[in-house]
Amino acid sequence: MVFGSFLNVVALRFGKKSIGGRSACPHCRKVLKWHELIPILSFLVQRGKCGNCEAKISYQYPLIELFTGLVFITVPLWMLPVFCIYIVILIYDFHHKIIPDTLVYSVIIISLLFGRHLLAGLIIFTFFALLWLISKGRIIGFGDAKLGLSIGLLLGGAQGFSAIVVAFWIGAIVSLFLMRRKGLTMKSEVPFAPFMILGAWLGMMLNLDLLHVISF
Numbered sequence: 001m002v003f004g005s006f007l008n009v010v011a012l013r014f015g016k017k018s019i020g021g022r023s024a025c026p027h028c029r030k031v032l033k034w035h036e037l038i039p040i041l042s043f044l045v046q047r048g049k050c051g052n053c054e055a056k057i058s059y060q061y062p063l064i065e066l067f068t069g070l071v072f073i074t075v076p077l078w079m080l081p082v083f084c085i086y087i088v089i090l091i092y093d094f095h096h097k098i099i100p101d102t103l104v105y106s107v108i109i110i111s112l113l114f115g116r117h118l119l120a121g122l123i124i125f126t127f128f129a130l131l132w133l134i135s136k137g138r139i140i141g142f143g144d145a146k147l148g149l150s151i152g153l154l155l156g157g158a159q160g161f162s163a164i165v166v167a168f169w170i171g172a173i174v175s176l177f178l179m180r181r182k183g184l185t186m187k188s189e190v191p192f193a194p195f196m197i198l199g200a201w202l203g204m205m206l207n208l209d210l211l212h213v214i215s216f
């Protein structure tokens with residue numbers, strides 16, 4: 001969860017000029033004390049508010065801390081560097097609706113070195129690239145295709161394919177929910193990388209093989 005706290009900061013400061021400096025409340029700029037920086041606990045104790053100005057703290061912080069904690073106890077050690085970068089991509093895409101090339105090329109290279117499922121990577125990449133081409137970038141971004149390449153390379157056919165199916169399921173459920181609650185329309189742009197990364201985690205952790213289930 002401490003790593004999650006760090007990844008939150010990395011994602012929010014990614015691509016900005018000043019990457020250093022101590023964490024402060026984005027509303028009143030008060031520098032946070034050590035006891036305000038404890039993952040999850042600080043958020044709960046302060047009831048999601050800044051101790052100084054009472055501004056609401058984003059749910060992103062405790063949720064990412066919790067997710068990172070879960071990732072660290074469920075993902076094999078050699079996959080952790082990739083998943084840490086996935087989490088940064090998840091946060092960045094959520095905010096900016098784009099996946100930075102530096103991050104996605106990094107995970108492609110690491111996945112290629114350690115995962116080596118070349119065919120699975122290429123099939124998933126081609127699927128997303130075609131979807132991007134046909135929809136002229138409306139359904140999916142090209143960054144999602146690159147992320148799909150990494151997921152395939154890392155997880156292989158069974159888990160990789162399952163990750164993508166699960167991503168579409170979660171994406172559909174969340175989109176329907178947002179349409180009802182927030183008046184989102186079919187044309188609204190919903191970042192897809194967070195669903196793909198959740199899918200990759202579930203596919204890997206549960207050792208899913210939906211391809212096999214479907215074709216039995």
Ligand SMILES: [Zn+2]
Nearest residue numbers: 025028050053
């Ligand atoms: Zn404040």
